[in-house]
Amino acid sequence: MDSPAINIGLPLALAIIMFGLGLTLTVQDFRRVARSPKAAILALACQILLLPAICFGLVIAVNLDPLLAVGMMLLAASPGGTTANLFSHLAGGDVALNITLTAINSVLAVVTIPVVVNVSADYFLGSSTDIGLPTGKVLQVVAIVLIPVAIGMFVRHRFQSFAERMQRPVKIGSGVVLVLVIVVALAGAWDVFLDNVVAVGTVSLILCILSLIIGYWVPRLAGVERSQSIASGMEVGVHNATLAITIAVTLLDNDELSVAPAMYGLLMFFPAAAAGFIFARGSARTAAADRPATGP
Numbered sequence: 001m002d003s004p005a006i007n008i009g010l011p012l013a014l015a016i017i018m019f020g021l022g023l024t025l026t027v028q029d030f031r032r033v034a035r036s037p038k039a040a041i042l043a044l045a046c047q048i049l050l051l052p053a054i055c056f057g058l059v060i061a062v063n064l065d066p067l068l069a070v071g072m073m074l075l076a077a078s079p080g081g082t083t084a085n086l087f088s089h090l091a092g093g094d095v096a097l098n099i100t101l102t103a104i105n106s107v108l109a110v111v112t113i114p115v116v117v118n119v120s121a122d123y124f125l126g127s128s129t130d131i132g133l134p135t136g137k138v139l140q141v142v143a144i145v146l147i148p149v150a151i152g153m154f155v156r157h158r159f160q161s162f163a164e165r166m167q168r169p170v171k172i173g174s175g176v177v178l179v180l181v182i183v184v185a186l187a188g189a190w191d192v193f194l195d196n197v198v199a200v201g202t203v204s205l206i207l208c209i210l211s212l213i214i215g216y217w218v219p220r221l222a223g224v225e226r227s228q229s230i231a232s233g234m235e236v237g238v239h240n241a242t243l244a245i246t247i248a249v250t251l252l253d254n255d256e257l258s259v260a261p262a263m264y265g266l267l268m269f270f271p272a273a274a275a276g277f278i279f280a281r282g283s284a285r286t287a288a289a290d291r292p293a294t295g296p
Contacts, residue, residue, distance in 0.1 A: 064196070
């Protein structure tokens with residue numbers, strides 16, 4: 001899309017979302033993970049290593065169109081977003097761990113997204129394609145991901161009461177932005193979307209469901225306590241579709257690459273909500289079982 005409104009508006013909208021994430025973060029969040037790193041390491045390993053491999057297998061299994069396959073791989077490499085934090089809160093997860101994982105994964109995404117995009121573009125589209133993230137565009141990823149988070153953290157450090165008041169409006173705004181970004185992405189490649197809606201929708205749903213299961217059960221089976229496992233499940237299972245769409249439409253300048261992340265952004269709410277309901281019921285049962293019995 002060559003529209004200035006899109007090329008400027010999408011990165012600006014994403015920057016606002018990432019700024020809002022920064023408003024929820026403190027340096028202490030990172031120190032806490034350093035003191036108890038097990039849950040974070042397992043979640044990040046699932047996110048960075050397992051999910052791209054699973055997504056790669058899925059897009060090959062359904063013989064997805066090459067450009068759509070690269071778009072799906074871009075999504076798989078994207079970190080969790082603010083929506084993951086909200087679902088984790090509703091499900092009884094450790095939201096502080098969610099926030100920290102999102103921040104760390106956003107930092108790592110500066111490396112992982114270019115690697116996954118370039119490798120998958122080379123595999124699915126061939127070495128002659130110009131789809132990829134060279135050094136200059138990697139710096140743009142840094143600019144729209146890390147700098148707003150750092151500014152948000154600075155604002156929280158200096159103006160904590162303001163940061164706390166802004167968290168709810170920013171969460172609401174993030175949801176609105178996600179909807180608008182999905183509309184923009186699908187409008188730009190509507191024919192491609194219609195021709196591939198079943199295949200892309202199938203891969204999106206399966207990827208989301210598998211991500212939620214893996215993100216929860218890998219830490220849980222490794223002995224991580226329930227609330228942290230729920231946080232991991234939501235973080236691994238709910239990707240930042242806004243980031244993937246923004247990179248596809250602005251940095252890579254290809255509307256078709258945004259179709260898969262947009263479809264995922266539409267469908268992820270259903271399995272995430274179902275998982276949240278199951279997790280919440282399990283947390284309630286656990287709390288009831290742990291509650292001491294009272295005499296007559």
